[in-house]
Amino acid sequence: xxxxxxxxxxxxxxxxxxxxxxxxxxxxxxxxxxxxxxxxxxxxxxxxxxxxxxxxxxxxxxxxxxxxxxxxxxxxxxxxxxxxxxxxxxxxxxxxxxxxxxxxxxxxxxxxxxxxxxxxxxxxxxxxxxxxxxxxxxxxxxxxxxxxxxxxxxxxxxxxxxxxxxxxxxxxxxxxxxxxxxxxxxxxxxxxxxxxxxxxxxxxxxxxxxxxxxxxxxxxxxxxxxxxxxxxxxxxxxxxxxxxxxxxxxxxxxxxxxxxxxxxxxxxxxxxxxx
Amino acid sequence: xxxxxxxxxxxxxxxxxxxxxxxxxxxxxxxxxxxxxxxxxxxxxxxxxxxxxxxxxxxxxxxxxxxxxxxxxxxxxxxxxxxxxxxxxxxxxxxxxxxxxxxxxxxxxxxxxxxxxxxxxxxxxxxxxxxxxxxxxxxxxxxxxxxxxxxxxxxxxxxxxxxxxxxxxxxxxxxxxxxxxxxxxxxxxxxxxxxxxxxxxxxxxxxxxxxxxxxxxxxxxxxxxxxxxxxxxxxxxxxxxxxxxxxxxxxxxxxxxxxxxxxxxxxxxxxxxxxxxxxxxxxxxxxxxxxxxxxxxxxxxxxxxxxxxxxxxxxxxxxxxxxxxxxxxxxxxxxxxxxxxxxxxxxxxxxxxxxxxxxxxxxxxxxxxxxxxxxxxxxxxxxxxxxxxxxxxxxxxxxxxxxxxxxxxxxxxxxxxxxxxxxxxxxxxxxxxxxxxxxxxxxxxxxxxxxxxxxxxxxxxxxxxxxxxxxxxxxxxxxxxxxxxxxxxxxxxxxxxxxxxxxxxxxxxxxxxxxxxxxxxxxxxxxxxxxxxxxxxxxxxxxxxxxxxxxxxxxxxxxxxxxxxxxxxxxxxxxxxxxxxxxxxxxxxxxxxxxxxxxxxxxxxxxxxxxxxxxxxxxxxxxxxxxxxxxxxxxxxxxxxxxxxxxxxxxxx
Numbered sequence: 042x043x044x045x046x047x048x049x050x051x052x053x054x055x056x057x058x059x060x061x062x063x064x065x066x067x068x069x070x071x072x073x074x075x076x077x078x079x080x081x082x083x084x085x086x087x088x089x090x091x092x093x094x095x096x097x098x099x100x101x102x103x104x105x106x107x108x109x110x111x112x113x114x115x116x117x118x119x120x121x122x123x124x125x126x127x128x129x130x131x132x133x134x135x136x137x138x139x140x141x142x143x144x145x146x147x148x149x150x151x152x153x154x155x156x157x158x159x160x161x162x163x164x165x166x167x168x169x170x171x172x173x174x175x176x177x178x179x180x181x182x183x184x185x186x187x188x189x190x191x192x193x194x195x196x197x198x199x200x201x202x203x204x205x206x207x208x209x210x211x212x213x214x215x216x217x218x219x220x221x222x223x224x225x226x227x228x229x230x231x232x233x234x235x236x237x238x239x240x241x242x243x244x245x246x247x248x249x250x251x252x253x254x255x256x257x258x259x260x261x262x263x264x265x266x267x268x269x270x271x272x273x274x275x276x277x278x279x280x281x282x283x284x285x286x287x288x289x290x291x292x293x294x295x296x297x298x299x300x301x302x303x304x305x306x307x308x309x310x311x312x313x314x315x316x
Numbered sequence: 317x318x319x320x321x322x323x324x325x326x327x328x329x330x331x332x333x334x335x336x337x338x339x340x341x342x343x344x345x346x347x348x349x350x351x352x353x354x355x356x357x358x359x360x361x362x363x364x365x366x367x368x369x370x371x372x373x374x375x376x377x378x379x380x381x382x383x384x385x386x387x388x389x390x391x392x393x394x395x396x397x398x399x400x401x402x403x404x405x406x407x408x409x410x411x412x413x414x415x416x417x418x419x420x421x422x423x424x425x426x427x428x429x430x431x432x433x434x435x436x437x438x439x440x441x442x443x444x445x446x447x448x449x450x451x452x453x454x455x456x457x458x459x460x461x462x463x464x465x466x467x468x469x470x471x472x473x474x475x476x477x478x479x480x481x482x483x484x485x486x487x488x489x490x491x492x493x494x495x496x497x498x499x500x501x502x503x504x505x506x507x508x509x510x511x512x513x514x515x516x517x518x519x520x521x522x523x524x525x526x527x528x529x530x531x532x533x534x535x536x537x538x539x540x541x542x543x544x545x546x547x548x549x550x551x552x553x554x555x556x557x558x559x560x561x562x563x564x565x566x567x568x569x570x571x572x573x574x575x576x577x578x579x580x581x582x583x584x585x586x587x588x589x590x591x592x593x594x595x596x597x598x599x600x601x602x603x604x605x606x607x608x609x610x611x612x613x614x615x616x617x618x619x620x621x622x623x624x625x626x627x628x629x630x631x632x633x634x635x636x637x638x639x640x641x642x643x644x645x646x647x648x649x650x651x652x653x654x655x656x657x658x659x660x661x662x663x664x665x666x667x668x669x670x671x672x673x674x675x676x677x678x679x680x681x682x683x684x685x686x687x688x689x690x691x692x693x694x695x696x697x698x699x700x701x702x703x704x705x706x707x708x709x710x711x712x713x714x715x716x717x718x719x720x721x722x723x724x725x726x727x728x729x730x731x732x733x734x735x736x737x738x739x740x741x742x743x744x745x746x747x748x749x750x751x752x753x754x755x756x757x758x759x760x761x762x763x764x765x766x767x768x769x770x771x772x773x774x775x776x777x778x779x780x781x782x783x784x785x786x787x788x789x790x791x792x793x794x795x796x797x798x799x800x801x802x803x804x805x806x807x808x809x810x811x812x813x814x815x816x817x818x819x820x821x822x823x824x825x826x827x828x829x830x831x832x833x834x835x836x837x838x839x840x841x842x843x844x845x846x847x848x849x850x851x852x853x854x855x856x857x858x859x860x861x862x863x864x865x866x867x868x869x870x871x872x873x874x875x876x877x878x879x880x881x882x883x884x885x886x887x888x889x890x891x892x893x894x895x896x897x898x899x900x901x902x903x904x905x906x907x908x909x910x911x912x913x914x915x916x917x918x919x920x921x922x923x924x925x926x927x928x929x930x931x932x933x934x935x936x937x938x939x940x941x942x943x944x945x946x947x948x949x950x951x952x953x954x955x956x957x958x959x960x961x962x963x964x965x966x967x968x969x
Contacts, residue, residue: 053322060325067320090916091858091892094928096390102922106915152329159332163339176928180390185358189351189418190390191926197342204336279343281923 054145055152058136062123062153072119076157079115080165083107087169093176096191100173101199101280104166108203109269110239112162116210117217119154121231124219124311133312143314147215147307155211162207166200199280206272209296210238212303213268219307242267265295272296351385353421353448356394359383360833362404362812363791364396366767367723367745368464370633377437378430379464380423380471382451388415389857389925391833398422398456398470400791402493403500404813404836412860413835414925420451420493425482426475432486436461438471449474451493458496460488466747466770470496504838504863507815511794515773518750522706522728529657529679532607535560535580541568548573548581548590555579563588563611570615575601575608583611586662591615597649597671604654612662617645620667620695620716637722637744642673642701647685650675654703658683668695669715672724676703680710687715691738691760700724704749707732717742718756721749729754739764740779743772747790752776762800765789768811774798785824788814795819797942801949805829806847809837817841820945826852830891830931835859835924843940844890845871851890851931858920858927860934867935873898874905875936883935887917891930 066072086107092099124147127133136146170193180186213234221227246263249255255263264270274292364379372379382401384393393414395401404410405417426449429441440446449472457471457479473479479490491499502510538544538559545551548568551561552575560580565587572592575581581599583590592598592615599608623640631639647663650656653675662684663669669685672678680698688694697712698719704726711733712718718734720742721727730752734740740756740763743749747769753776756762762779765772768790778799779785785800791812799820800806806824809816810832816839821827827847828839832855839861844850850870853859861868867883875884875898889895894913897904907913920932940946 056322056325056329059329060320060322063325063328064320086912086916089912091920091928091930092926095857096923096926098388099919099923099927102919103916105919107912153325156325156328156332159336163335178929183358184360185354185392187351187385187390187392189385190388190415192345194342194345197339201336201339201342 051142051145054139054141055149058141058146058149059153059156062150063156066119066154066157072157075115075118076161079111079161080168082111083165083169084172087172088176093169093172095177097170097173097193097196098191098281100170101196101276104169104199105273105276108162108166108206109273112203112207113210113235113238113269115161116158116207117214117231117235119158120150120211120214120218121227122218122224123150123154123215124307125221125224125227126218128312129224137312143308143311147219147304147311151212151215151304151307154215155208158207158211159204163200163204166196166203170196170200195280199276202272202275202280205296205300206268209268209300209303212300212307216303216306216310219310238267238269242270246270261289261291265289265291268296268299270295271299351419353383354392356381356383358392359394360391361394361396362834363400364464365466365745365747365769365790367747367769368466369396369768371465372437374632375437376443377433377435377439377464378423378425378446380425380438380446380469382420382422382472383448384414384420385418386410386414386416386925387418388923389413393834397464398451398472399458399496399500400813401451402470402496403502406497406501407813407836409836409838409860409863412924413857415923421448422451422454422456422472423447424449424454424474425471426473426478430471430482432462436463436486438462438464438469455479455490455492456496457482457486457488458491458499460486462486462488504815504840507838508817511773511796511815514748514771515750515752515775515794518726518728518773519730519752521726522708522730522750525677525706526679526681526708528677529607529655529681532580532605532657533582533609533659537562537582540564542566552579552581563590567591569593570598572596573599575599575603575606577603578605579603580607580609581611582607582609585610585660586612588612589614592617594618595645597646599648601648601650601653601656601675603656604652605656606653607657607659608648608661609657609659610661612664613647614664616647616663616665616667618666620644634723638673638701641696641699641720641722642671644668644671644695646671646699649673650678653678657681662686665715666694668699669697669712671696671699672701672703672705674702675705677705678703679706679708681706681708683710684713685710685715686713687737689714691716694737696720696742697734697737700727700746704728706730711735712737712740718759720744721746725749728752733757734759734762740782742766743769745769747771749773750775754778757781760784762786762803765793765811779803784808785821799945799949800824800827805852806844809839812836814838818941819843820942820949822846822946822949825849828931829853830859830929831855838863840864840866840868841937841941843869843942843946845869845940845946850896853891853929853931856929858924858930858932860921860924860932862932862934865935867933867937869937869940870933871899873936873938877938882938884938887921887932887934888936889917889920889930889932 087093090103092103217230271292274289278289382395382398423446428444454472539551539555540562541551555561560582563583565584567589588611590613596617622643646668648670650672657679659681664686685697694715696717700721707729714736717739723745728750732754735757739761743765745767748771750773756779759782761784765788772793774795776797780801783804785803785806787808793814795816797818801822803824806821806827808829812834814837819842821844824847826849827844828851830853894908
């Protein structure tokens, strides 16, 4: 086979596997229920806070801590056992006999699960964003609006960043499912990383600052070390502080790094290639 | 799941990717567009009194204006008066509420050849309109002769040479924006000191003016009615200047008494009763240093207002108001009677009680005015127009408004009792007036300030059982040491840069109403307790009622003060659905401790200028400010519970 044919068949494999994953997700009531709870929570927070009654930027600030805590949870719930259960059910072996490559397999799993994840995250945020025009008092038409103060574009940026954040947590969970050899390992790794992302890395950074181990200048780099910190830096950098144009590149690298690195780990640990 | 095929997956993936790419366009769309000046008409306007703005419109002189674009406020704020803009932009309230000023634009007089007219009002060549210049690029002439009716103005120029030639002609100095902001910056303690000394000087002026009118009532009696002259009219005509006409006890039917000379008309007290013919005004005083005392008046005509109904081009707004409020029938009219006085006079009137027109430094002392039973039938108890007067120790029953003022800048209304009318004190187009220590009961509104005046003082009043305790417009009003109890609404926080402090707001249906688009009002050290609804806020963004770490007392809240600094450790949102029930329902406390509420609370303090309307106190007090007053109102024990006080039934007014 030529290289082009190789690639075409790999892409075909990828979409076949992605389709299988999508079916699995849609057929798992627990996951569907989780997605519904996630969506209701995000919209509920929007309605409970004072941000949606004013504008998009305050709504971003209201939603940020919840998105930060709930998106990794959703990503991990969707992905932490995918490769592991294929391995334990023997499906991995079957797939190998069909000559499916590791990148095609991991890519397919990731694509399938991500599509569900992105739909839930992006969709919920869109609905939350739509509460702003509904809940805000009508603006008098005889007054000039200060375009610099607030903009739906800020919220769109936030939603896109949340999707990237969701993708990176999903890829980390995928790596966990590929690297773990038992269900216990997978749970322990998943929960451990989740706690580290949501609480641990930030707490360590604060502790390091408090003890003088490192200075405030290193904080942007420390934050970029966890997907949560990187996501938060990006939100404050490009979605909230709309007036100041200092793009936190290091955070973008951090978030992208987690996404690519974790996918690489998943590919490498999915199965040992036959020599 | 037959519909989930690999082809479908490709489509779904493609659509998802497309949506994300489209959403990512938001990163390219500039969120903060270029900030450029807008038409002043399209701004949210503040500063400058209605007198300034109206008169500038009619007379065609200039009020230099500014517009501020903030990073976190939806609208553009327009300021009449560049000094006001500098003060506002520099204030910590603005920074917290609106974010950073992205740009401030001011009128540019460099290219319109400004001159001052005989009143020192600013005019431009051929009435040309000044353009805009960014404040940071402009220079400002301060302390020159240039003024508007309410005071001196700052004149901005884009060109320093033009500014200097202006100062050569009209004095003053040229400063830059930074310096102007520093000059305008004022700490709360500095503002409080200035307000307190203003209160004191108003009282001093009123004391001195009262003392100066005292001799009018010690004049020798030259004419006794019934002995030296047959009628009061005849006695008044014949009495020499500087003497008194004595009216012995009895009921006197009079037509209309005209006091045209500096004499004093003196009765024997209640027993001296002047009865008009039911048409027009009973006593007209048209001379300086004239006085009326110790008698009672009835039989006043029933015409309250001689309003101009037709739109008549030749009648300006000021005359229109004067006709509407100053030309009706009254018990006594002081007309151009400078240094005159009324004392111990009882007036029963279906229209106005006393109308004071252009009678500077007159004193109305210990009057009792009984108006019409229903406000819509009657008219004003006392009307002050054009010049400052003292109104004190008087009782105003029923009728429409107790005291109505029109351009009576500098007046003092103190120690009066008002009951049963529409408004207790009604300030129109009046700045720099002191309303102190009045007791108001059962009115529609206790004290109301309209038409955007500046520098009014409302202190020590006790207003109860009314629909509204207090409503202000305008700016820089000092509202201190008042009691607003058992009203429908206690006090209204509106206008701009007002200072509310040491007020007791207790047992009202709604304690405080925040109804200003501007969050620049200072509300600190008030006791706001036991109101059914503590704060209602429907207009404007989220406001913080804390200054220099000082907040208000909202009752005994179930919150911690670990550091014992006298303020609860977390911010309190009296307008919020959870905090407003704190201490009333145990569920509110539990819910308020949830991580959700914690997270939303901490997010709430950011970008306040863009949030939904509400009020936050960042440092709620653990102890009341005026505990003795609260105790006397029986509101200490049940601080934050309803029913501490009972609402009295009010007749419909």
